Amino acid sequence: MTEPAWVQVPFRPERGAAARRSLPSRGSRARGAAAALGRTALAMLLSAGVSAAAWQAFRWSTTTPLFAVREVRFTGLAHAGQAELLARSGLHPGANLLRVDLAAAARAMETHPWVVSARLSRNLPGTVLAEIAEHHAAAQVQLGGLYLLDDEGRVFKRAGPEDGVDLPLVSGLSRDAWLRDRGAAQLRLYSALRLLEAWRAEGLAGAALEEVRLEEDGGFTAFAREPAGLQEVRLGANDLPLQLHRLAELRAALARRGERAARIDLDSQSRPEWVSAQLVPTSR
Numbered sequence: 001m002t003e004p005a006w007v008q009v010p011f012r013p014e015r016g017a018a019a020r021r022s023l024p025s026r027g028s029r030a031r032g033a034a035a036a037l038g039r040t041a042l043a044m045l046l047s048a049g050v051s052a053a054a055w056q057a058f059r060w061s062t063t064t065p066l067f068a069v070r071e072v073r074f075t076g077l078a079h080a081g082q083a084e085l086l087a088r089s090g091l092h093p094g095a096n097l098l099r100v101d102l103a104a105a106a107r108a109m110e111t112h113p114w115v116v117s118a119r120l121s122r123n124l125p126g127t128v129l130a131e132i133a134e135h136h137a138a139a140q141v142q143l144g145g146l147y148l149l150d151d152e153g154r155v156f157k158r159a160g161p162e163d164g165v166d167l168p169l170v171s172g173l174s175r176d177a178w179l180r181d182r183g184a185a186q187l188r189l190y191s192a193l194r195l196l197e198a199w200r201a202e203g204l205a206g207a208a209l210e211e212v213r214l215e216e217d218g219g220f221t222a223f224a225r226e227p228a229g230l231q232e233v234r235l236g237a238n239d240l241p242l243q244l245h246r247l248a249e250l251r252a253a254l255a256r257r258g259e260r261a262a263r264i265d266l267d268s269q270s271r272p273e274w275v276s277a278q279l280v281p282t283s284r
Helices: 015-022 026-061 082-089 102-109 175-180 182-201 240-256
Strands: 071-075 115-123 127-134 137-142 146-150 155-158 169-171 209-214 220-226 229-235 261-265 276-279
Touching: 071 082, 082 102, 102 115, 102 127, 137 182, 146 182, 175 182, 182 209, 182 220, 182 240, 229 240, 240 261, 240 276
Parallel strands: 071 127, 137 169, 169 209, 229 261
Antiparallel strands: 115 127, 137 146, 146 155, 209 220, 220 229, 261 276
């Protein structure tokens, strides 16, 4: 049986037929363009409709009496008054809740000397919630006039009778020193606050401490009110808790003996473990 013979014949496609197979007809091209144009027009109409609806919703929400401000509810107030904060903020009943600038109103409230921070938020339909953080006054400080010092060492306002505070006085720091080197003066005020904290931590009567004088050597002189009169206590700059513990022990020992000291020195540089006391003469 004879094997079949294979012959290679080159393929030469007909140019016209290939072109007719690859190119769409004019009718199909027109239909495709029309469909694309229709889809684009539909998308534009939908977008315009959504935008118009959103604009109408925004216009309604910012003009309707439903969202008028009816109440500003404060929390955290102790010294600042609601009426004064409202006057500073510019918030007033009837304003649209969605249009008021709460950030600007909060900044205006923070100009009040007692206010550290103000955080305002909306509570639909008609309430503004105002969370106020105030300074916590820890002492009065003499700087050419009486000012209030908060528990973080910030001098935040001039003291006045309307503040209704009964706090120990920090003295020994001049206004010139405060203006000349505020950083160094601020450190001295921090040290006075540490003394006040250590005084209370030792169990000594905080209400009895009337004045803390800052000394040039970095130490302190405390003036404490006792039943029999004012007691002067001299303290060094270092290890305040230990010094105040010795003060409490000395007071207790004198009380057991029926004696009282007019002055107590706990700031000996050569003998820091020594305590000296000037006793009040006893009447016979």
